[in-house]
Amino acid sequence: SFVETMRGTLTDPHGCEHRVDFQIRTRSTGKPGHFTFEGVVHAGPWCAEGPCEGTLVISLLPASIAYVVRFRGADGAALVLAGHKSPTLFAPFKSMSVLPIALEREGAELARNTIYFDFLELPQFVASWLPVPTATRRKFEARLRAVDRRALLEG
Numbered sequence: 001s002f003v004e005t006m007r008g009t010l011t012d013p014h015g016c017e018h019r020v021d022f023q024i025r026t027r028s029t030g031k032p033g034h035f036t037f038e039g040v041v042h043a044g045p046w047c048a049e050g051p052c053e054g055t056l057v058i059s060l061l062p063a064s065i066a067y068v069v070r071f072r073g074a075d076g077a078a079l080v081l082a083g084h085k086s087p088t089l090f091a092p093f094k095s096m097s098v099l100p101i102a103l104e105r106e107g108a109e110l111a112r113n114t115i116y117f118d119f120l121e122l123p124q125f126v127a128s129w130l131p132v133p134t135a136t137r138r139k140f141e142a143r144l145r146a147v148d149r150r151a152l153l154e155g
Contacts, residue, residue: 005021022042
């Protein structure tokens, strides 16, 4: 289990950029390299901030890290943010921190661009792998509870 945050922008078909980020807590499925996760997502005008869930698959051959983030939009529609990283030995920092993504609703693309892992958050990311409570995990849990409470009050 670990906590990860990715941030960046999505560009819609009109060329407008919108802030996007997700913070997730993964759990192993028991199958090597396969994780499920829950978390919080913000995706421009499509989702102010809401709960998300999804899958993360890490493959060694070929080297790939694939994310599928599922959540509900402001209008209640099912949305998916999907992308994958292709780590390389020739550019390890860039290839591990850059994630090209696309936002889709019912298979139709709404926006795409790139999001990033901030290496200033690397110590918190590494600490989140520890089997003990950390500040990163406590902050994540608080954010997740706040989003869940807000969803209950609004829904």
